[in-house]
Amino acid sequence: xxxxxxLPVDLxxxxxxxxxxxxxxxxxxxxxxxxISQMQFKPATLVVxxxxxxxxxxxxxxxxxxxxxxxxxxxxxxxxxxxxxxxAITKSAAYYCSxxxxxxxxxxxx
Amino acid sequence: xxAVSSTTLWATGILLFVALLAAPASAQESxxxxxxxxxxxxxxxxxxxxxxxxxxxxxxENEAVLQFAQTMINDHEAVIKQATDLVQKLGVTPQxxxxxxxxxxxxxxxxxxxxxxSGAAFDKAYVENEVAxxxxxxxxxxxxxxxESENEELRGLLESIVPALQTHLEHAQMLQNQLNEK
Numbered sequence: 001x002x003x004x005x006x007l008p009v010d011l012x013x014x015x016x017x018x019x020x021x022x023x024x025x026x027x028x029x030x031x032x033x034x035x036i037s038q039m040q041f042k043p044a045t046l047v048v049x050x051x052x053x054x055x056x057x058x059x060x061x062x063x064x065x066x067x068x069x070x071x072x073x074x075x076x077x078x079x080x081x082x083x084x085x086x087x088a089i090t091k092s093a094a095y096y097c098s099x100x101x102x103x104x105x106x107x108x109x110x
Numbered sequence: 111x112x113a114v115s116s117t118t119l120w121a122t123g124i125l126l127f128v129a130l131l132a133a134p135a136s137a138q139e140s141x142x143x144x145x146x147x148x149x150x151x152x153x154x155x156x157x158x159x160x161x162x163x164x165x166x167x168x169x170x171e172n173e174a175v176l177q178f179a180q181t182m183i184n185d186h187e188a189v190i191k192q193a194t195d196l197v198q199k200l201g202v203t204p205q206x207x208x209x210x211x212x213x214x215x216x217x218x219x220x221x222x223x224x225x226x227x228s229g230a231a232f233d234k235a236y237v238e239n240e241v242a243x244x245x246x247x248x249x250x251x252x253x254x255x256x257x258e259s260e261n262e263e264l265r266g267l268l269e270s271i272v273p274a275l276q277t278h279l280e281h282a283q284m285l286q287n288q289l290n291e292k
Contacts (some may be wrong), residue, residue, distance in 0.1 A: 033172070038273040062185040063190050064272055099181045102280040 029088070033057060034105065036064050036079070036097075041105035050090050050109050056086040064103070069094040143207065143258040149197045150204035151213065151255060152268065154191070155247050156186040158217040162236070162243075165224055172233045174281070176286070182278065189271055195265055208256070212263055237285045244279035247271065 008045040027030040029051045030051040035042045037059040048054070056066050058079040071096070073093065089107055143151070162187075163179035168174055199206060220239055227235050259265040278285055 038270075040273075041276040060274070061270065062188045099177075099184070100277050100281060102277055102284060 014091070027052060031086075032054060034066075035059055036066075036103075039065070039100060040105055041095075041097075041103065045106045045108070047108045047110055048089055050096070052089055052109075053086055054089050054107065055084055055086045058082065060101075064097045064099060066095050066097045069096060071098075111148065119123070127252060136182055143209065143254070144205065145200075145259060145261050145264055146197075146202050146205035147207040147209070147257050148255050148264060149193060149202055149207055151250075151286065152193050152208045152271075154210040154213050155250070156190045157244065158213060158239075159247075160186045160287070162192075162224070162239070164242075165221060166232075166236045169228060169232050169234065172289075174285055174288065175233045175237065178237070178240075185274055185278070189274070192267060196263055197246070200263065201263060204260075209250075209255055230289070234286075234289050237282055237289055240282040241279065241286055244275055244282060248275050250277065251275065 004056050017068045027049065028098045030049065032046055032048055033055045034046065035057050037067055039060065041056075046054075056076055056079060058064050060079055063078050063080050065076045073091075074087060075098070076087070079085055089109060092107060092109045094104065096105070145158055160183050163182040166175060166179040167183075167278075170179070224232065224239070251272060256265055256268045259268060
């Protein structure tokens, strides 16, 4: 059986490849702003990557919140006019404003 | 039958005024309501819904109805604050007028009717009235108050209120469907 002999140069290249693979820069998480205005989440549907950050900003004169549809996963505090709230998103979710249940939005994590 | 009576009350009250005032206003150049009167009507219309929501908080035990009532209080108080801040900035003193008086008279009749009811009957009557009231107020804001407003900021404020009124109407209709299914 033929044994595999690696020269020091080969080993160095292999090491470099491993290093590059291990420490390849991950895509930087993005920040996405969801504006709440005229009683709507804008955009109502947003496609993001896992680990991205969502920032909800309330531009209406009345208070709102963003509540994950099932009510068990996440919920923002009450956002008075001008308030904002941020969260890291890891899973796709449908959400709504619990004060105004006909206001709905959706985040799709790809 | 009761659904008709609640809708008819607000329809004959607010909408009649809209029809009567809007028609001559388009024929003549001068508006029938001053900005001071428009501001007064806007505050009264919001206060009426707050008062009815407080009545609901006293008489209802339905969680969804109570949450809706709290939202009406919070939202309409926020609108009144915006309107009050604006009239102070503009140096306008809200002025009582026939439209506001009609609204208050109709609201008194509605409150009297609601106070005769309790439990599920109250919930249905309150929510039904909220549907009729928001429909009438949206018409009044769009067809009377906005066209009658001369000041741009006052008109802008009224225009910004419409989406909230529309959302309240959809919320009330959603509740109405839920209550009717029970």
